[in-house]
Amino acid sequence: MQKKARLVGSLAYKKLRYTNNHPLRIPRVSLLIELLKAMELIEEKELVESREARWEELRLFHDEEYLRALEECDRCMCVKKDYRERFNIGNYENPVSPAMWKGSLLATGSSVQAVELFLEGHIAFNPAGGMHHAYKDRANGFCFINDPGIVLQYLLEKGFKRVLYIDLDAHHCDGVQDFFYQEDRVFVFSIHQSPTYAFPFKRGFWEERGEGKGKGYNLNIPLPKGVNDSEFLFVLESLLPLIAQAYKPEVYVLQLGTDTLKEDYLSKFELSNWGFLKAFDLVREVLGEGIYLGGGGYHPIALARAWSLIWCRMSNRDIPKGLTPLAREVLSSVDFEELEEEDRSYMLDGLLDRPREGEIRSEVREIVERAKAEFC
Numbered sequence: 001m002q003k004k005a006r007l008v009g010s011l012a013y014k015k016l017r018y019t020n021n022h023p024l025r026i027p028r029v030s031l032l033i034e035l036l037k038a039m040e041l042i043e044e045k046e047l048v049e050s051r052e053a054r055w056e057e058l059r060l061f062h063d064e065e066y067l068r069a070l071e072e073c074d075r076c077m078c079v080k081k082d083y084r085e086r087f088n089i090g091n092y093e094n095p096v097s098p099a100m101w102k103g104s105l106l107a108t109g110s111s112v113q114a115v116e117l118f119l120e121g122h123i124a125f126n127p128a129g130g131m132h133h134a135y136k137d138r139a140n141g142f143c144f145i146n147d148p149g150i151v152l153q154y155l156l157e158k159g160f161k162r163v164l165y166i167d168l169d170a171h172h173c174d175g176v177q178d179f180f181y182q183e184d185r186v187f188v189f190s191i192h193q194s195p196t197y198a199f200p201f202k203r204g205f206w207e208e209r210g211e212g213k214g215k216g217y218n219l220n221i222p223l224p225k226g227v228n229d230s231e232f233l234f235v236l237e238s239l240l241p242l243i244a245q246a247y248k249p250e251v252y253v254l255q256l257g258t259d260t261l262k263e264d265y266l267s268k269f270e271l272s273n274w275g276f277l278k279a280f281d282l283v284r285e286v287l288g289e290g291i292y293l294g295g296g297g298y299h300p301i302a303l304a305r306a307w308s309l310i311w312c313r314m315s316n317r318d319i320p321k322g323l324t325p326l327a328r329e330v331l332s333s334v335d336f337e338e339l340e341e342e343d344r345s346y347m348l349d350g351l352l353d354r355p356r357e358g359e360i361r362s363e364v365r366e367i368v369e370r371a372k373a374e375f376c
């Protein structure tokens, strides 16, 4: 059967936003869909409407008490003091808003849909997924429901015994790592900003290699500030083939946060979307098709452009040279204030950036060498 690409998404996210002062208040999935439509890069039948996650799906990862608390807070759009302390909700980081419960349910249901579609032989991408910071019993790092964790559990329930999770977000996947830390049926591989200077600060160090039977099944590559395309791709192309060879994954889940891009003001990496796309190509070259999830990304235009490239690749479309007038209108009408003075008008010229290649610094080479030695 010929594999067909499917984008799991919804315009319903427009009404399920974070609070006004939050980095995730921006349009993301809806903007991507509108951009793809304005560029004539997607057909109606390729778009699968998101559904909410079911209770039993949420319970694959999360504690009942925590879920009940989220539900209760959603009903009143308020939070008890006790919940704020126990579950880390109702603060600036993880505010009570329609995104908290209803938005998370939709994003999580979509990740399960992406797995179902994949298992039916499709190629599926849920850009709303990849909320990798949530813990089983508390919110963390803007994330309430850990959809990657849920889909990994879902795959284990389906009988898979070697599942690879690859996390390319600029931030370490602490919620996922913690849950599978003693598990050898899930290999967690993350490339991210070093926690010495970036969130989540307490997790994501090289030394965290897993515990018990999970020992050796967790690999963190923390990197310095200013990582360029060449460095990021060097890490990935040096290590992914070794992981694939040693672990022989039956299936993989790929988190595609776009906060590695230079335009993103919440991270210190400096990738172009050319490098981001190349990373995606590299993963598929080594492992074939997987299950694709979104992730972080706080610059709406950079994010929509980058994910539109992912969609072009997985749906086997050429990347258009310019933007249609309608696409330019869609992007330029986004309500978002640039924090940096740099000229970013190039983002309205086309979808694909120029590469941001550069020197591969010795500290990047060193950690790669150290990781390679683990596979000898």
Ligand SMILES: [Zn+2]
Pocket (backbone or CB within 6 Å): 169, 170, 171, 257, 259, 295, 296, 297
């Ligand atoms: Zn991130």
